[in-house]
Amino acid sequence: MSDTVIADRIQFTFTVMFHYLFPILTMGLAPLIVVLRTLHLRRGEERYAAAARFWTRIFALNFAVGVISGIPMEFQFGTNWAQFSAFAGGIIGQTLGLEGVFSFFLESTFLGILLFGERRVSPRLYWWSTVLVAAGAWLSGLFITATNAWMQHPVGYRLAADGTVQMASLAALLGNPFLWWQYLHVMNGAVLSAAVVMASLGAYYLLAGRHIEFGRLSVALGVGVGAFFALTQLFPTGDMNSHNVTTYQPVKLAAMEGLFQTRYGAPIAIIGMPSTTEHRLLDPVLVPDALSYLAYGNFRAEVKGLNDYPEAEWPLVQLTYYAYHIMVGLGTVLIAALLLGVFLWWRGVLFTSRWFLWVLLVLLPFPYIANEAGWVVTEVGRQPWLVYGLLRTVAGVSPTVEAGETIFTVLGFAGMYVLLGVLAVFLAIMIVLRGPDEHPAAAH
Amino acid sequence: MATFWFVILSVMIVAYAVLDGFDLGVGAIHLAVARNDTERRTALNAIGPVWDANEVWLLGVGVGALLAFPRAFAVGFSGFYLPLMIVLWLLMGRGIALEFRHHIVDPMWQGAWDVVFSVSSLLLALLYGVAVGNIVTGVPIDEHGWFQGLFAWMLNPYALLMGLFSLALLVLHGAHYLSVKTDGALQERAYRVAGQFLGLVTALAVVLTLATFGLRPELLANYRSQPVWLIVPLLAAWCVVAMFRAHTRHRHDTAFLASAGLIASLLVATAIGAYPYLLRSHPFPERSLTIANSAASLGGLVTATYWLVPGVILILVYQIVVYRAFAGKTSLDTSAHY
Numbered sequence: 065m066s067d068t069v070i071a072d073r074i075q076f077t078f079t080v081m082f083h084y085l086f087p088i089l090t091m092g093l094a095p096l097i098v099v100l101r102t103l104h105l106r107r108g109e110e111r112y113a114a115a116a117r118f119w120t121r122i123f124a125l126n127f128a129v130g131v132i133s134g135i136p137m138e139f140q141f142g143t144n145w146a147q148f149s150a151f152a153g154g155i156i157g158q159t160l161g162l163e164g165v166f167s168f169f170l171e172s173t174f175l176g177i178l179l180f181g182e183r184r185v186s187p188r189l190y191w192w193s194t195v196l197v198a199a200g201a202w203l204s205g206l207f208i209t210a211t212n213a214w215m216q217h218p219v220g221y222r223l224a225a226d227g228t229v230q231m232a233s234l235a236a237l238l239g240n241p242f243l244w245w246q247y248l249h250v251m252n253g254a255v256l257s258a259a260v261v262m263a264s265l266g267a268y269y270l271l272a273g274r275h276i277e278f279g280r281l282s283v284a285l286g287v288g289v290g291a292f293f294a295l296t297q298l299f300p301t302g303d304m305n306s307h308n309v310t311t312y313q314p315v316k317l318a319a320m321e322g323l324f325q326t327r328y329g330a331p332i333a334i335i336g337m338p339s340t341t342e343h344r345l346l347d348p349v350l351v352p353d354a355l356s357y358l359a360y361g362n363f364r365a366e367v368k369g370l371n372d373y374p375e376a377e378w379p380l381v382q383l384t385y386y387a388y389h390i391m392v393g394l395g396t397v398l399i400a401a402l403l404l405g406v407f408l409w410w411r412g413v414l415f416t417s418r419w420f421l422w423v424l425l426v427l428l429p430f431p432y433i434a435n436e437a438g439w440v441v442t443e444v445g446r447q448p449w450l451v452y453g454l455l456r457t458v459a460g461v462s463p464t465v466e467a468g469e470t471i472f473t474v475l476g477f478a479g480m481y482v483l484l485g486v487l488a489v490f491l492a493i494m495i496v497l498r499g500p501d502e503h504p505a506a507a508h
Numbered sequence: 509m510a511t512f513w514f515v516i517l518s519v520m521i522v523a524y525a526v527l528d529g530f531d532l533g534v535g536a537i538h539l540a541v542a543r544n545d546t547e548r549r550t551a552l553n554a555i556g557p558v559w560d561a562n563e564v565w566l567l568g569v570g571v572g573a574l575l576a577f578p579r580a581f582a583v584g585f586s587g588f589y590l591p592l593m594i595v596l597w598l599l600m601g602r603g604i605a606l607e608f609r610h611h612i613v614d615p616m617w618q619g620a621w622d623v624v625f626s627v628s629s630l631l632l633a634l635l636y637g638v639a640v641g642n643i644v645t646g647v648p649i650d651e652h653g654w655f656q657g658l659f660a661w662m663l664n665p666y667a668l669l670m671g672l673f674s675l676a677l678l679v680l681h682g683a684h685y686l687s688v689k690t691d692g693a694l695q696e697r698a699y700r701v702a703g704q705f706l707g708l709v710t711a712l713a714v715v716l717t718l719a720t721f722g723l724r725p726e727l728l729a730n731y732r733s734q735p736v737w738l739i740v741p742l743l744a745a746w747c748v749v750a751m752f753r754a755h756t757r758h759r760h761d762t763a764f765l766a767s768a769g770l771i772a773s774l775l776v777a778t779a780i781g782a783y784p785y786l787l788r789s790h791p792f793p794e795r796s797l798t799i800a801n802s803a804a805s806l807g808g809l810v811t812a813t814y815w816l817v818p819g820v821i822l823i824l825v826y827q828i829v830v831y832r833a834f835a836g837k838t839s840l841d842t843s844a845h846y
Contacts, residue, residue: 124607124845125607125611128603128604128606128607128608129604129607131560131563131603132599132600132603132604133600135566135567135596135599135600136596136600138567138570138571139570139585139592139593139596141574141585142570142574142581142582142584142585142586142592143585143586143589143592143593144586144589146582146583146585146586146654147582149574149578149581149582149585150578150579150581150582150583151578152578153574153575153577153578153579153581153582153804154575154578154804154805154808155808156574157571157572157574157575157576157578157581157804157812158575158808158811158812160571160574160575161568161571161572161574161575161812161816162815162819163571164564164567164568164571165568165815165816165819165820165823166815166819166822168564168567169561169564169822169823169826170822170826172560172561172563172564173561173823173826173827173829173830174826174830175560175561176556176557176558176560176561176830176834177557177830177833179556179557179845180553180556180557180834180843180844180845181557181833181834181843182843183841183842183843184833184834184843185833189829189833196826224805228578228804230804230805230807230808231804231805231807231808231811232807234811234815462582462586462589462654463586463652463654464586464587464589464650464654464655464656465586465589469589469590473589473590473593476593476597480597480600484600484604487604487608491608491611491612494611494612495611
């Protein structure tokens with residue numbers, strides 16, 4: 065693989081993984097803010113409005129960094145992946161265009177009211193603004209996932225005479241069987257993350273003995289929503305998403321599970337080290353027949369292993385495998401912790417169990433890591449394909465962009481994003497330390 | 509269909525330039541016209557509710573090009589690699605400054621972000637003009653159909669002059685916007701800046717028009733074959749006159765609409781001159797990218813039109829809702845987020 069391809073891949077990977085940290089919270093928190101605003105409208109209690117305002121401040125900061133780090137993604141299709149754009153623009157331009165027209169404008173426009181307009185518009189229009197910002201965010205998730213789903217499993221296209229792919233059917237594109245469970249899994253992951261963030265920050269307030277009522281509301285909502293979505297992240301969304309991978313990308317399945325040898329009654333590896341030199345999993349702890357059951361619903365079903373495919377078709381096995389196991393491992397931890405939280409709530413001791421509040425606090429980064437790990441599985445696992453079965457990654461890059469130029473811009477992004485990340489975390493901590501109903505501009 | 513999408517793309521470019529144009533203009537004059545924290549906050553809150561959605565038009569242009577003319581998108585974006593990266597970083601700086609400034613009430617913190625906001629806005633206004641200049645004069649496309657944007661030729665005198673013009677025009681437009689949205693000393697200063705730039709913008713417009721047709725006489729071809737299009741440059745001239753009159757009469761709304769009209773008509777006039785070329789090649793004009801050799805399939809374009817038209821109507825509806833919600837002078841009440 066040439067230096068140009070490596071540099072382009074590093075840049076895209078780095079910028080998209082940084083960017084994605086923010087949409088996770090945007091997509092997950094927006095509906096929770098709608099819930100709080102609805103409660104306020106229905107019950108008239110000021111504490112719901114105060115809570116909504118606090119989370120909106122977090123939301124605003126998060127959204128801004130998301131937008132800022134998102135624009136480079138669209139640009140990069142053209143700057144660093146020009147051959148991919150020329151090849152597939154007729155298709156990905158549609159899904160990305162839908163995202164721009166129907167979701168970016170929607171969320172950006174009504175965010176203006178959300179952030180600036182509480183005193184300028186009626187409560188009803190304000191409530192609608194929160195709903196429309198959430199709708200815009202969720203539509204954005206849909207169309208970007210549609211783009212990715214097409215790359216994973218191309219449908220609705222035809223091969224044109226000039227060697228490009230052109231759109232044959234938008235309905236087929238949006239009806240891509242790969243799309244809908246992937247979308248639900250992605251959105252579920254976002255809501256789960258927001259719930260954990262809410263529970264963690266609420267736990268901080270309870271532990272610190274400040275804003276107790278707000279802390280309880282946040283912990284209750286966070287744990288309740290989180291427990292539900294932690295379970296649905298596994299089943300049905302995670303399970304059905306994996307079924308699609310099994311059907312359409314069997315090599316990816318084999319890599320993520322570390323299955324080298326085709327087996328009737330294939331095991332799941334709880335732990336183990338895939339070795340691409342020895343073509344086997346080293347030092348594994350296995351659950352016999354479990355993979356066959358999960359993949360095909362039959363303990364004796366045949367699951368294809370990596371050894372049945374030429375190595376040129378293999379993705380980076382170790383990275384795919386470990387990312388997958390990190391995702392599942394953290395997901396399991398989240399399920400256990402949040403179910404425990406529900407149990408403690410049922411026993412009436414959730415808000416006073418300091419040890420558990422510390423657990424909630426520590427949980428905060430886990431859903432982020434799990435989300436990112438999941439994307440690493442799906443993107444690295446798709447290699448060597450950029451568009452599965454149609455265009456290899458090495459053939460998608462920009463012919464006139466030197467590796468050196470890209471290395472320079474990677475360093476530029478790295479510098480900006482480190483600074484941005486540190487400042488964003490710093491400012492988020494300041495919002496948390498001030499607490500609800502404390503904002504510097506309120507002093508003016 | 510290809511022509512229709514050329515028009516759509518031109519409309520989106522105009523929308524971006526007119527809307528984010530005033531955001532950038534306000535930014536460019538920010539340090540000069542807003543002298544204390546209250547005035548600074550007023551200026552930022554004047555564009556606050558709308559700048560993000562305005563910026564989305566830029567994404568619309570990019571994605572519209574990807575969808576309709578993928579080859580031109582690919583060649584153009586990869587060719588202008590470093591300039592586009594710099595534009596990206598400036599956009600990032602502008603947006604971050606806007607959101608981060610209000611989090612800490614401290615003169616050093618706020619002052620620093622004011623500078624980032626202003627400098628990035630100014631440089632963006634400048635660079636966009638340089639980009640337009642290079643697209644108008646053409647780029648050196650090689651035998652494989654790609655080009656490399658090197659600073660050596662991108663920073664040529666014509667493009668730099670176009671950059672200065674773009675900056676001056678957006679400063680004028682931003683000053684008009686602030687005159688509409690603010691009052692008191694801040695409005696006074698914005699009004700005076702507008703007055704100072706009227707003459708400069710007019711002079712540069714004339715010089716650049718002559719320079720453009722002098723350097724690239726082929727851009728006059730469409731005007732020669734269909735003189736009815738001359739109405740567009742005439743409209744531009746009319747907008748200039750309207751601006752001068754509005755300025756004398758302190759009619760800020762009219763002045764703002766006139767500068768919007770000027771930006772729009774100049775860009776449309778350029779598009780008419782360019783049609784059907786998307787990216788002219790110079791030398792070797794036979795390598796130019798046109799709507800004919802870059803377009804995506806007819807079926808795709810037709811389908812996209814079906815969702816684009818209702819989509820744009822929806823966008824116009826939301827934008828009207830928001831601009832109306834924030835009509836009138838900007839006030840620093842408790843819901844002023846910045």
